[in-house]
Amino acid sequence: xxxxxxxxxxxxxxxxxxxxxxxxxxxxxxxxxxxxxxxxxxxxxxxxxxxxxxxxxxxxxxxxxxxxxxxxxxxxxxxxxxxxxxxxxxxxxxxxxxxxxxxxxxxxxxxxxxxxxxxxxxxxxxxxxxxxxxxxxxxxxxxxxxxxxxxxxxxxxxxxxxxxxxxxxxxxxxxxxxxxxxxxxxxxxxxxxxxxxxxxxxxxxxxxxxxxxxxxxxxxxxxxxxxxxxxxxxxxxxxxxxxxxxxxxxxxxxxxxxxxxxxxxxxxxxxxxxxxxxxxxxxxxxxxxxxxxxxxxxxxxxxxxxxxxxxxxxxxxxxxxxxxxxxxxxxxxx
Amino acid sequence: xxxxxxxxxxxxxxxxxxxxxxxxxxxxxxxxxxxxxxxxxxxxxxxxxxxxxxxxxxxxxxxxxxxxxxxxxxxxxxxxxxxxxxxxxxxxxxxxxxxxxxxxxxxxxxxxxxxxxxxxxxxxxxxxxxxxxxxxxxxxxxxxxxxxxxxxxxxxxxxxxxxxxxxxxxxxxxxxxxxxxxxxxxxxxxxxxxxxxxxxxxxxxxxxxxxxxxxxxxxxxxxxxxxxxxxxxxxxxxxxxxxxxxxxxxxxxxxxxxxxxxxxxxxxxxxxxxxxxxxxxxxxxxxxxxxxxxxxxxxxxxxxxxxxxxxxxxxxxxxxxxxxxxxxxxxxxx
Numbered sequence: 001x002x003x004x005x006x007x008x009x010x011x012x013x014x015x016x017x018x019x020x021x022x023x024x025x026x027x028x029x030x031x032x033x034x035x036x037x038x039x040x041x042x043x044x045x046x047x048x049x050x051x052x053x054x055x056x057x058x059x060x061x062x063x064x065x066x067x068x069x070x071x072x073x074x075x076x077x078x079x080x081x082x083x084x085x086x087x088x089x090x091x092x093x094x095x096x097x098x099x100x101x102x103x104x105x106x107x108x109x110x111x112x113x114x115x116x117x118x119x120x121x122x123x124x125x126x127x128x129x130x131x132x133x134x135x136x137x138x139x140x141x142x143x144x145x146x147x148x149x150x151x152x153x154x155x156x157x158x159x160x161x162x163x164x165x166x167x168x169x170x171x172x173x174x175x176x177x178x179x180x181x182x183x184x185x186x187x188x189x190x191x192x193x194x195x196x197x198x199x200x201x202x203x204x205x206x207x208x209x210x211x212x213x214x215x216x217x218x219x220x221x222x223x224x225x226x227x228x229x230x231x232x233x234x235x236x237x238x239x240x241x242x243x244x245x246x247x248x249x250x251x252x253x254x255x256x257x258x259x260x261x262x263x264x265x266x267x268x269x270x271x272x273x274x275x276x277x278x279x280x281x282x283x284x285x286x287x288x289x290x291x292x293x294x295x296x297x298x299x300x301x302x303x304x305x306x307x308x309x310x311x312x313x314x315x316x317x318x319x320x321x322x323x324x325x326x327x328x329x330x331x332x333x334x
Numbered sequence: 335x336x337x338x339x340x341x342x343x344x345x346x347x348x349x350x351x352x353x354x355x356x357x358x359x360x361x362x363x364x365x366x367x368x369x370x371x372x373x374x375x376x377x378x379x380x381x382x383x384x385x386x387x388x389x390x391x392x393x394x395x396x397x398x399x400x401x402x403x404x405x406x407x408x409x410x411x412x413x414x415x416x417x418x419x420x421x422x423x424x425x426x427x428x429x430x431x432x433x434x435x436x437x438x439x440x441x442x443x444x445x446x447x448x449x450x451x452x453x454x455x456x457x458x459x460x461x462x463x464x465x466x467x468x469x470x471x472x473x474x475x476x477x478x479x480x481x482x483x484x485x486x487x488x489x490x491x492x493x494x495x496x497x498x499x500x501x502x503x504x505x506x507x508x509x510x511x512x513x514x515x516x517x518x519x520x521x522x523x524x525x526x527x528x529x530x531x532x533x534x535x536x537x538x539x540x541x542x543x544x545x546x547x548x549x550x551x552x553x554x555x556x557x558x559x560x561x562x563x564x565x566x567x568x569x570x571x572x573x574x575x576x577x578x579x580x581x582x583x584x585x586x587x588x589x590x591x592x593x594x595x596x597x598x599x600x601x602x603x604x605x606x607x608x609x610x611x612x613x614x615x616x617x618x619x620x621x622x623x624x625x626x627x628x629x630x631x632x633x634x635x636x637x638x639x640x641x642x643x644x645x646x647x648x649x650x651x652x653x654x655x656x657x658x659x660x661x662x663x664x665x666x667x668x
Contacts (some may be wrong), residue, residue, distance in 0.1 A: 062540060139582055183542075196586045206396060207586025208517075208542075214583060219575035219601055226604050228582050235583075236569075242551035248473055248562050249548055249569075250584060252530045252541025267553055270560050 030176040033169040033327040039282070039319045043173065046280040050256065053178050055120045057278030061181035065255040067247060067268060068174070069210075070188035070195060072261040072302040074203060076165040078293040080115070081157060081301065083194050088115065088151050090133035098132075107132070131232035135215060138227040139193060146197035160331065163202045167284075168330045170259075174203055178229035182257070187247055190238035191265055193230070209313050211250045213238045238262045257282065266307040273314060281316040283307060288322040291332070353578040360661070366508040367503040373653045377507065380614045384590065385514050391612030393394070395515035398480060399589040401551035401581060401602060402508070404546075406528060406595040406636040407618050408537060408626045410499040412627040414449070415635065417528050420483050422449065424467035441466070447526075465566035469549060472561040473527060480531035494665065497536045500663045501618075504593075508537055521545045521581055523573035523598055527564070545584040578603035590614065600641040607648060615650040617641060622656040625666070 034040040050059040051139055071077035074171035091101070091110050101107035106125035119125055133147050139146065186195055186205055192212035199205040216231040238246040244267050247255065258265070258272035261284040269281040285304065286295050296304040311318050321328065368374040384393040403412035425444050427433070435441035440452035440459035453459055471479065489496050508518050520529055520539055526546035533539040550565040572580040576603050581589065592599070592606035595618040603615040619638065620629050630638040645652050655662065 062534075065542075192583070192586070200396075208399075208584065210586060217579045217582060218603075219578050225608050226578065226601065228578060228605075244553050244560065244562060245551045248551060249526070250542065251543060252526070267560065269554075271562075274559050 028226075029119065030179065031169065031172050032327060033172055033314055035326050037320075037324045039317050039324045042317050043176075043280070046257070046278060047159050047177065049179050050278045059239075059256055059278060061254075063253065063256065064177075064180070064182040065185065065251060065253060066177050066182045066257040067185045067187040067211075067251075067255045067259070067272065068170070069260040069262070069268070070186050070190050072286065073259055073265070074166060074170050074174075074186070075162070076292060077166075077302050078295070079301075081190070082155075082162050082165070083190050084129075084157075085162075086146065086153070086194070087129050087133040089149060089153060090145070094132065096206065097254070104300055129233075134191065134194075135230040135232040137223075138229055139217065140227075142193055143197050143271045146194055150198055154231045158329070163198055164329065164331055166202050167325075168332070169325045170284075171203070171330065173259075174205070178204070183209065185211060185247075185251060186208045187238065187254075187258075187268060189213055189237070189242075191215075193240075211238060211246045213242075230268070241267050241270035247271065258282070259284070260307070261286065262302040262304050263307045266310060268318065269307065270310070273316070281311070282319060283311050283316060285321060287320050288325075288328065291328045292321060294322075323334045364513065365503065365506050365657060369658050369660050371641070371652050371654075371658045373411075373658045375608060376651050377510075377614070377616075379513050380591070381610060381664055382523065383510065384612045393590055397587065397590065398511075398514070398516040399519065399585060399587060400511050400516045400591040401519045401521040401545075401585075401589045401593070402504070403555055403594040403596070403599045403602070404520050404524050407502065407593055408494070408504050408508075408601070408619065410489075410501075410626060411636050412629070413635075415511070415524070416499070417495050417644050418463075418491075419496075419527070420480065421463050421467040423487060424479070425463065428466065428555060449476050461568075461615045464549075468525065468565040469526075469564045472556075473551065474561075475630075476527055476564055477531050480528055484532055488663075492663070497532055498665055500536050500665065502661045502666070503659045504618075505537065505664065508539070509602065511591070512538070517543065519543045519545060519581075519585060519589075521572065521577055521592075521602060523547055523571070523576075525549075526572075545572060545580045547576075555613060573598045575601050578605035581605065592616070593618070594641070596636040596638050597641045598636075600644060603641065603650065605643070607650070615645070615648070616653060617645050617650060618653045619655060622659075622662065624656075626655060628656075 015051055031040055045235045049055050049057040050064065052058060059193045068074055071081050089108060091107060095101055095111055101111060104323055106121050106128055109117035150161060153162060154160060155165055158165065177184055184202055184205055186199055188195060190212050192214045195212050196207040196210050199210050200207065216233040218229045218231055220227055220229050236242065243265065246267065254275045255272045256275065256278060257280040258269045259282045273279050273281050283304065286293055288294060295302065298307060339509065349608065365374055383389050383391040384398065386392060402408055405415050419589055420445060422621045423443060430434055435445060440455050440462055444449035444487055446513060484495060484497055487496060488494060489499055492499065510664045511518055518539055520533055520543065522529060524546050526548045529546050530541040530544050533544050534541065552563045552565055552569040554561055554563050570576065577599065588609045589606045590612060591614040592603045593616045594603055606615050607615050617638065620627055629636065630642060
């Protein structure tokens with residue numbers, strides 16, 4: 001009896017608190033770094049549709065899955081993917097232990113600062129660089145290596161830590177969706193262990209909600225303790241067709257909202273869009289050569305071509321970074 | 335000003351509600367189907383240690399990860415793994431479309447009801463059976479096939495639906511851990527798509543918290559719609575050494591509690607146990623030939639041999655099903 005009374009009382013208090021919190025939220029602009037242009041309006045109207053009880057497009061919280069590409073969607077990806085810049089710095093750090101690299105490509109060119117020359121070797125060169133910098137250590141050692149790099153390395157253009165290159169409007173969007181009962185996931189072609197080293201601190205996304213490309217792991221005993229050792233072999237590439245596959249494998253239900261910026265995200269957006277009920281697909285279009293970078297169909301990094309055509313055909317939301325974002329980076333003056 | 339007031343009021347209400355809920359919880363026994371023997375006491379003391387603020391072993395909610403094997407830990411696995419019994423039923427259902435099976439092993443033996451004969455072909459036979467019953471359809475078609483089977487198939491001993499073969503004490507344990515801020519995951523050698531078809535309904539574990547073995551998937555367009563088609567090829571086997579690897583890949587941090595019942599769970603328990611701070615490892619020992627089954631070192635299904643020795647050496651908790659569980663299945667009279 002006592003317990004029953006307590007429960008109904010706290011149910012009432014929670015309900016009341018929820019209502020008040022809801023009212024409080026409604027009084028603030030959850031997306032202050034977005035201009036009041038179409039994308040912001042579309043986002044807010046979508047969120048209201050899927051969260052309003054009784055709405056024809058209402059979606060229960062358990063199904064409010066939102067997936068975000070990382071490079072070029074949550075943080076910048078120019079002049080090169082940040083994980084590749086990390087690998088280049090690692091090659092320099094490791095060079096003293098590899099005298100043979102002085103004459104061995106792609107390392108010889110890299111150590112001379114000639115990235116173009118190094119990448120002339122194509123995919124093989126890239127695999128060599130990733131293997132040399134992303135394997136041989138335990139998963140815990142690798143996490144520490146990435147964190148040490150993030151703590152010291154500076155972005156070549158902004159001269160700020162790479163984690164400062166996250167997009168303020170997207171950070172607000174992540175918070176806004178979570179405040180509305182969404183579960184936010186990263187679904188990126190980037191390395192899963194690399195992203196997990198900062199995703200929680202920068203995006204508020206815990207390790208178990210990061211989906212990415214992965215190398216093979218070995219379970220080994222070292223000094224009587226089990227460790228997981230990163231192997232120089234690819235387990236799964238979470239890009240293009242790989243993104244819906246990664247979503248199914250890691251998340252197991254279809255997202256209702258997907259956010260990307262390149263052709264690598266096309267299949268993820270198609271997969272999200274093909275579900276029933278309220279759907280939201282968004283592309284970040286890099287159009288701001290002053291505050292960020294301007295690139296799309298012709299870019300070798302984050303090429304946006306087929307997906308831009310598909311977005312027009314399917315009426316997906318396309319963010320014009322220059323016109324739709326009041327602020328790009330958190331450190332810009334408001 | 336108005337908003338500030340609202341926030342502090344609802345903060346107060348939430349705090350109050352939380353306190354009342356906490357008191358209410360403290361008044362009830364969260365594990366009524368467990369006898370008051372050592373395992374129950376150890377579980378409760380572990381949970382109190384890691385959740386009490388200021389306790390030396392306090393663990394923040396984000397790190398309260400608990401992993402559970404499925405077959406033999408959350409539900410029964412005799413006389414054969416339920417997923418294998420599902421495959422056998424599928425072979426019968428599909429036989430009319432495969433006249434060649436009448437003479438082709440392992441199907442010919444299976445259709446005569448001779449499972450032993452069918453499995454004489456060893457791993458190759460098993461792969462044949464899984465490929466024939468677990469591939470060729472989309473992920474959504476497969477989910478429906480499993481759900482239809484669960485809705486109609488009966489367990490050979492209890493003559494009840496297979497989902498009734500979940501262990502009541504483990505269902506209570508899942509709820510108890512979640513009520514204390516734990517995030518509960520399945521980490522099983524079973525098929526990930528098979529388990530997701532019932533894990534949320536039976537265990538309260540959502541698809542994104544199910545880790546299991548997986549076949550390859552293909553992204554395809556069918557009638558202009560994207561689908562994911564299950565392929566007759568293995569992507570990852572989440573058993574033995576595969577379990578810590580699956581945990582790292584899907585969850586990305588080390589669990590603080592792990593629950594299993596066989597040698598297939600040994601590496602998962604070792605991986606969990608090797609972390610710092612409060613740790614909890616438990617094995618379910620099948621000792622109840624009347625209410626369930628009694629088997630361990632000599633069993634071909636759920637063999638518990640090395641892990642039982644390791645549990646003694648490491649002082650892990652071993653549940654003696656006969657002595658420690660008041661009730662095994664939810665439908666047993668209390």
